[in-house]
Amino acid sequence: MDDDEDEREFSKSIVYDFFTQAENTFTSMDENLKKKDLDALSAQGHFLKGSSATLGITKLKDSCEKIQHFGARKDETGTVEEADDGKSLASCASTIEQAKREFKEAEGALKRFYRDEA
């Protein structure tokens, strides 16, 4: 994808953009969690899912998908309706935490890749 094999400007810029994007998203996710805004959470989960999937950060993507589903009041696969909003919120919260961990992991790896190797 990069124009230059050695200088991955393009991918690097994207990845670093992703970091900020993800961090922002997590922040707003936390806010929405406080507000118990499941739908917002679902949308954000979807949003983050899209970018993480694009970057191939699959674990994060899966977590985001779960968040999306939980936010939509469903079970984690998105197939079964979940009646209890409290449960959904709890699941969202835990999944968001998990997603954050995964994001940190990914961020570390990516930063190592792009920066430390330089």
Added chain:
Amino acid sequence: MARGIFALGRLFKRSNSANTTTTFTTTTTTTSTSTSSTGTTTPPSEQQPTRNLPQIEAVVSPQQAGARTRRSASLTKLREKGRGTELAESVAEVRESVLLVGELPSPAATDLSPARSGSETLGGGEGEVPTRDVSASPPPVQREDKVVLDPPVVQIQAPTPDVEAKELLGRHWLERNDTAVDTPLPAPSYQPRLDDEVSSLRSVSPNTVPADGPQRHQLSISTAHPADEKVVETVIDAPASPHPNNISSALNTSTLAAYFTPALPDMSQLLHRKIWVRRPGASATMVQLKADDLVDDVRDMILKKYANSLGRTFDAPDMTLRILLRAEAGQPRVERVLGPEEEMCRTIDEEFTGGQKVEDALIIDVPVQERRTPRPSPRAYHHPSYHMLEDYRPVESGTDYFPPMPAVIPPSMPQTTSSHDGSMNSSRGHHPSIAGLHPGQEPRSIAVLSTGQIPPLPSPGSVMRNRGHPHRPKVIRQHTASPTILSHPSQINNSSGVPLSAAAQSSLNVNPQLPLVHRGSTRPRNDSMASETLLHHSNTNGMSVPSSAIPQPPTPPAPETLTGHQAGSTPPTPSQLVAPGRRIKKAGGRKIHPDKSGGRSSHQRSDSQTAKPSTPNSIPGLTSVLDSSVPPISVLIVEDNIINLRILEGLMKRLKVRWQTAMNGAIALDKWRQGGYHLVLMDIQMPVMNGLQATKEIRRLERVNGIGVFSADPGSVEGSPAEKEKEKEKKERQTPNGAEVPSSAVEDGDDKSKPSDLLPMQKQKEGTAQLFKSPVIIVALTASSLQSDRHEALAAGCNDFLTKPVSFVWLERKVKEWGCMQALIDFDGWRRWKEFAAREDEGKTEVQREVERGREEKERGRVAKMAKLQEIAAKRKEKEEDEKRRKRVSLLAQQQLLQQQAGEVGTSVTTTNGEGSGATAEGSTNGVAQSEG
């Protein structure tokens, strides 16, 4: 020896044709060659007395006879045809020798008999030999010649020991007289000698006629090979009591005719004899050889004879000849390996006194070849078709792919070792490295150290063949676009024990090669990897692809929860190149030099853009392919996620396609109204207006404005399209849900077109109408793996979809596919567009491009901002609505509360909840929260 005989033959010919007499110098025996060259010349005079031409009484001097016989050895042919008795054989031999003798004297026969006999001797080659006219040359001259030319003693005449010999001689002479017109009777100089002398004189007898007996004696003795004795003896002894009659009768047969035909070639044939040879277990055959051939020469002849089975794969030195010695009855025959230096005929004569019979055939051994050279596999080596026929045999020349390979022994041929391994191992022949081997053993190539010769190489294929897993499924790689392989072999590896999800997820995919399109797949993909391989193949054209890019077994897909939706009728999904987890380390370990400054993205971006012209094609093969095949279409990318957007932009850039972006459906609609897009990549889930809504809207507008198939009636050519549109518009108004719009069912009431629906093109100049000649192609981008989402997208009016993350290959394919279709639909427009684009591009200077890029950046920023604003606005609106709803709900709740206070508390709560959930999503949540609060 062979040389000598050749010389003889040649001389005969010459003498015949040219009427010239040649003195010739042949060294008749190999063993004596050297000695003969040093030999003394013998005065010719000596021979005169011995000759009695008329009576054919010539008595051959025994020594010479010995020599001759050795030289000529028995003609197998004769032997065969003869009665098989020893007598006959010996006679034959004698006869042959006589013949030889007969030839020699040819020139000078009558007049110069004395001179002739003596003069035959010459040292070296025929070249030195002076040719003398039959009439002319006087003896003395010859003598001189001899003296000068040839120190070696070379005798030509072949004396016949006995009566029969004489007879033969006589016949022969007669023959010769017939054939050679000019030559008078040959006067061979035959010294009447006694048989007793023979034993002592088995000199190899060069042609020269010895001057005096004693001298010759010494000479010959000194030079003679001891082994000759036997031969001589046998030859001479055997015919001890032959009767002339017998002989004549023997010779009177057809053989006689054969041998005494006037034609000269036959004469030279006389010098040949044949021996029996056979391959072990096979039937014997005869090999023709010259009387003085060594075993080494015989091997050559055998190779000629076995041109197919042996000649193709073996060299003469590879071959061993074994001789089965005769033994007394009841005893097993002992076999012996013939050394290459042995004289064939002599050996045979030694061993087989009665002549070689069929059962005495020499056995041909060739090095054991355990394995057949496999055919080169057709897959691995693509020989041109004309090679196909030769696939079965290794190429001898070594000019081809394979170096010369050891033999291919037809399986029908029993291996030679089996017959005699036990007894022969130690003494076996001249290729010891092979000799000691057990049949199943390949000689080690290291054997070259001890033996000095490289053992036959096992063929490259044969070694490995048995090792692997014969039944391992072959990886089939197809270079076809259609994903036809249902189960990629790698997926079978699911059973490999690694927890799939762990493997797939344990790491982030940061494969540097395609970091952005990779995705550790979490569900089985049914597509082939063909696209990836294709991509990589094109990659390899120009640059070395890092190892990570080489297609390799993808990580087993994670266990799948959504598989059900995936299977079956799913339209092809872009396949993913999966990066196994372990590769991350590899990737990380690679030297990478990202921009150290780590500057802001926008800066880098422009950098990369400016850098692009200087390094035009980092992937030449790929880009060149794309250059030629992707039509220059213009694409609208609708995507809210900035990350995805940028990646799609990057892909578009790489595709050399013009593109524009939109951050949500509303913007997309606006952009689309401007016209000119061939392809829309539409994200489905977007804020403000999602992809499905946008798509529906676009389709509606298209229908309303008569874009595409509905307006494609021939009438559109004449008159301005805009007018047509208006007409149509009117029509539609008159007949809402008119028959011309059959698909209106999809969107029911939406068909009522509002004035705002009219596309700008109607208000602009006609030219713009070209931009809407065909309906735009909308390719949905769905992140969702749900089948229902796809159907929904298609139902909304999308033409196709791609799953996110979008792989470059698939994107390229779609762009190509749809772009080409668009180009076909609107060829004129497309062409114009292309020309326009080209002109535009040419006109641009570098500075302009720079400026454009800047503008692009700004535009992008603006668009993003706009999108944000829109989003915010939408949110605000939503919020307001929420507020209203909330108020309503809270009012309701309050009312209910009031009621509840009147009634029982418990029931009222439940009703509140129920009502809340019945409201819109936000409303319910908030409502519940409020009511609880």
